Amino acid sequence: MRKNWKIRKPDAVLQEKLSKEMGMSLSLAGLLVNRNITTSLAAENFLNAGLSYLHNADLLPDIEKAAKRIHEALHNNEKVLIFSDYDADGITALAILKNAFRRLGLAHEHYLPHRIKEGYGLSRNFIEHAKDKKADLVITLDCGISNFAEIEDLNRLNIDTIVVDHHEPKEDKLPPAYAIIDPKRRDAQYPYRDLAGVGLSYKLASYLLSNNLEEELDLACIGTVADVVSLSGENRIIVKQGLKKINNGNVRLGLKSLLEVAGIKDKEITTEYISYILGPRLNACGRIDSPDAALDLLLCESEEKARELARGLHLKNQERQRIEGKIMEEALDMLLGRGEIDFNNERVIVLHQDGWHQGVLGIVAAKLADKFHRPTVVISCNDKVGRGSARSIANFHLFESLVKCQQYLQNFGGHKHAAGLSILRKDIEDFKKSINRIARETLSPEDLIPSLDIDMELKLEDLSPELIEEIALLAPFGQDNAQPLFVSSGLKIKSKPDILGRDTLKFWVSDGKNVYPAVGFGMGDYFELVNSAQTVDLAYRLSLDTWQGNNQPQLEIADIK
Numbered sequence: 001m002r003k004n005w006k007i008r009k010p011d012a013v014l015q016e017k018l019s020k021e022m023g024m025s026l027s028l029a030g031l032l033v034n035r036n037i038t039t040s041l042a043a044e045n046f047l048n049a050g051l052s053y054l055h056n057a058d059l060l061p062d063i064e065k066a067a068k069r070i071h072e073a074l075h076n077n078e079k080v081l082i083f084s085d086y087d088a089d090g091i092t093a094l095a096i097l098k099n100a101f102r103r104l105g106l107a108h109e110h111y112l113p114h115r116i117k118e119g120y121g122l123s124r125n126f127i128e129h130a131k132d133k134k135a136d137l138v139i140t141l142d143c144g145i146s147n148f149a150e151i152e153d154l155n156r157l158n159i160d161t162i163v164v165d166h167h168e169p170k171e172d173k174l175p176p177a178y179a180i181i182d183p184k185r186r187d188a189q190y191p192y193r194d195l196a197g198v199g200l201s202y203k204l205a206s207y208l209l210s211n212n213l214e215e216e217l218d219l220a221c222i223g224t225v226a227d228v229v230s231l232s233g234e235n236r237i238i239v240k241q242g243l244k245k246i247n248n249g250n251v252r253l254g255l256k257s258l259l260e261v262a263g264i265k266d267k268e269i270t271t272e273y274i275s276y277i278l279g280p281r282l283n284a285c286g287r288i289d290s291p292d293a294a295l296d297l298l299l300c301e302s303e304e305k306a307r308e309l310a311r312g313l314h315l316k317n318q319e320r321q322r323i324e325g326k327i328m329e330e331a332l333d334m335l336l337g338r339g340e341i342d343f344n345n346e347r348v349i350v351l352h353q354d355g356w357h358q359g360v361l362g363i364v365a366a367k368l369a370d371k372f373h374r375p376t377v378v379i380s381c382n383d384k385v386g387r388g389s390a391r392s393i394a395n396f397h398l399f400e401s402l403v404k405c406q407q408y409l410q411n412f413g414g415h416k417h418a419a420g421l422s423i424l425r426k427d428i429e430d431f432k433k434s435i436n437r438i439a440r441e442t443l444s445p446e447d448l449i450p451s452l453d454i455d456m457e458l459k460l461e462d463l464s465p466e467l468i469e470e471i472a473l474l475a476p477f478g479q480d481n482a483q484p485l486f487v488s489s490g491l492k493i494k495s496k497p498d499i500l501g502r503d504t505l506k507f508w509v510s511d512g513k514n515v516y517p518a519v520g521f522g523m524g525d526y527f528e529l530v531n532s533a534q535t536v537d538l539a540y541r542l543s544l545d546t547w548q549g550n551n552q553p554q555l556e557i558a559d560i561k
Contacts, residue, residue: 004451028470049240057207062179078136080108086286090142092223093201095298100205122150142197146413194230198223217242226279231478254297257310284317287359324360347439349376350432356380362389405434460514489537520557537561
């Protein structure tokens, strides 16, 4: 699919001012200005991202009220249940709070729901479980903000509920819980609203113990990256400091075993390794079975047991990949083979099929949204009811769009980029029409063309190991802080292109004076274009080719014209 190249125009005045004030290169100053970091104070905060820049937890809504209720439960020896979501964000959030409660001396039990049998959030099963356990206090992590009926049921049982959630409240309404810690509440005064569920758990644990809990930053980092939230503000601090902890070698047993079984124990761990290797393994068991093994791994204190659990997660991930691959194949056949969507008139992909495994629908939706650059909803039907996952693109707020067609939904929840829903089979077609009508009003034809936000034009003579070192200062990279993209135009092809392993395209380019390798991962389809061209324009990221000790700058291709 062709891409629009959007090359940012540098603000030369701001760029030069920041460069002088900070004693940095014009290139680094320009990259910061592109990220709306325009003052020396903001630049210092961004580049340092130290724990001292975290906001005071007492600014979170209801946190003081929640803490008092938790201490009351400790004092009165009450029965406390923690309910958490089954994904990597929820599991890491649960591990952090359990560790904090142990340090407090607060006896508690936890409950991780089964994705397929119980679905997302509080369920009837859990209400009965809490009743049987004679619970006095329930704490929800990474869920709860949309569980109005279930929290009312807990209230009727005289069970207090503390909701710790980062999802959007429905129409700004809040469930009848004892306390609700959610920075997305309309009345919230908290300066940063994009914490993941694990970030909120970390803040609550820190508040309870009056300690910044540096030992928990590895878990907070992994859950934050795995949940694909914005890597700005506090999330950037959590991830940067968490990666530092992971890479200093002082890793908890469970993570150490997971790094080993994944074959990356000797690598410097980055957000990419979390997104594509660690996160999927922690998510895998909850996607296709019970999530308990992932929690057990994070809390494990036996090397032998940790190795066993890590191997189990690795195998579950391979099984997840097989299931996902089959559904992806069927979905592509529906779209491209059978033409079940009219791409000229439908701006949202809505697919449904009987018996699709619900645990991998989110991954399939994300891959389809990326491939076709359209919001995508993938639904698995069972008898009369379907459960689905949705993923979006820029300029289409998924949660707000679902609110507008909620008359066709049984339940839903999520945020701008991702959501989950349940729907009656008979309402799927009306839902499809409704969300497409909203998309036609919201998305322009241009929005449906993927774009590359390019930071600046560079000449090959500008490339150097020093520039790559400066770019590394902007890490960690992820949502809302992408690795910088550059463009160089009119480059001469200096070698016949090669196709290497895993569909990798490689060739050499020159400006007539400087020669550099260009590598396109998964870009084998561009072979003929490069092979027949004399010159190309490249959009690329800069990296170091360290193969056999080269340490030479290379161009990691994002697109070719």
